Amino acid sequence: MTDLIPSLASISDRYDAVFCDLWGCLHNGQTPFPAAVAALRAFRAKGKTVLLLTNSPRPKSSVINQLARIGVPIDAWDEIVSSGDATQYALLSGAVGTRIHHIGAPKDETFFTDLPQDAPQTPITRVPLTDAEGVVCTGLFDDLTETPDDYRATLLMMKARDLKMLCANPDLIVDLGDRRLYCAGALAQAYEAMGGTALYFGKPHPPIYDLARRRLAALTGRDDANILAIGDGIHTDIQGGIGEGIDTLFVTAGIAAHEFGPDPARPDVTRLNHWLTNLQLSPTHAIPLLA
Template identity: 55%
Template sequence: MTRIIESLSQIGTQYDALFCDLWGCLHNGKRPYQAAVAALQDYRRGGGRVVLMTNAPRPNQYVIAQLDRMGVPRDAWDMVISSGDAAQDAMFEGAVGRKVWHIGTEKDDGFFNDIPAEWADAPAVVRVSLEEAEGIVCTGPFDEVNEAPEDYRARLMLARQRGLKMLCANPDVVVDMGETRIYCAGALAEFYEDLGGVSFYFGKPHPPIYERARRLLSLTDSSRVLAIGDGINTDIRGAQQEGIDALFVTGGLAAAAFGDDVENPDPELLREWLAHHQQQPQYAIGRLR
């Protein structure tokens, strides 16, 4: 049975580290949630470590720069691990070839241009047209505000016919940027699979991003880790698959399902919704605080 809590402080001392999602938990894509910031600062003052774990398709330094611009203080976290970090490793390993068609925006150029030191001597990965490509790297739609997966049907059908595999650098399907819901790379990767194509994923809920976090923190005991997130099929499913306790933030992507008070989810609506999604996080909270 999922326990609804009022604040992170009620359970924080049970855990040595947090794997905390960003969009919908710490910020809304435009500004931070101050109560969430304060909760993480308080947790760290008590000796806990905070990993901001995001499905952003960019290397972590770009995520950190975005947090700085938003005004998220650095004393609210210890490290940032992105889907982009894990997916970059796979790309430079050659998971989808060395000539790739990139679906995404200019803000994701760092995924290709900022080469980690350990891959400095690897063969180059070059962005080319769909017709020349050996594989696909998807960091999101070309126009994330106005486009939907269906807009890519013809091009992805061609890619499938050519047997191209897609590396998905962000398994999120949608996120909310302020009041606007936008599609992410995960929506395109799932659509490609629906068309018969093959997609590889590297962020939540898939193992590589968790393996990276445990390695960087030198963690050996997942029972002392708490995952926090608003994505039932990414944050919560990933935590459960990894044997990690989870705190579901109901006031994020699925807020409308739990009643009119975003801070206080209706217990019966929450129970029914979680049963429908076949997930049972240990805890739930309206907003991280």
């Protein structure tokens, strides 16, 4: 049975580092959560390491800029690894060819321009879908107004040409304030439902954790840290952590909050454990809000 805890501090002595999700745990896309910021600062004050592990399709530099823009202080974290980072390595390794069609918003352009220097420097050419060897999906062009249904014709054309989709963000949905938006993972899911092939490198898949462990080791000088994965995505943050053999902390007041009663700050423990049992997933700990 998952242990419902009052605060990160109550278990922090057990861990050397956390892999903490961003959206839904540290901020809502518009403003940071003060209690979560305080919790991560307190964790770092004990000489421990906070690595922010996000399924953002954009590279680390863009994530840093976004955090600064919405007011997340830089002393709340030590390092960042994004799904965009891990997916860039796959793209530059030739996972879907070199003539690439992009599905995504202008805000995601840094995926193609801010490339890691330690990855293969494979020349990538952006082309129309009719000329593409593969597709990179960073998200919807306009996630404020569009849904996956708007991409049905595009996905059917991709399937007819047997193109692989490199999905830069496995998340299906995210909450921007009180609005629910679709992510790249929702398009990849729709493509797979048509029989298409989608490739993933963010949570819960191993490549992003491999990259996170490398960056953590480079930062701390050790490769044996006891890590806690924190997140509100049961099929991404929690399933991924369990798959990596590390302890997990499930934030119940995130995207699944409606499953546990009317008050997100006071989840119904019986409903929580019944829901987890049905999913056959068992986080090590749970917490209403990261604090």
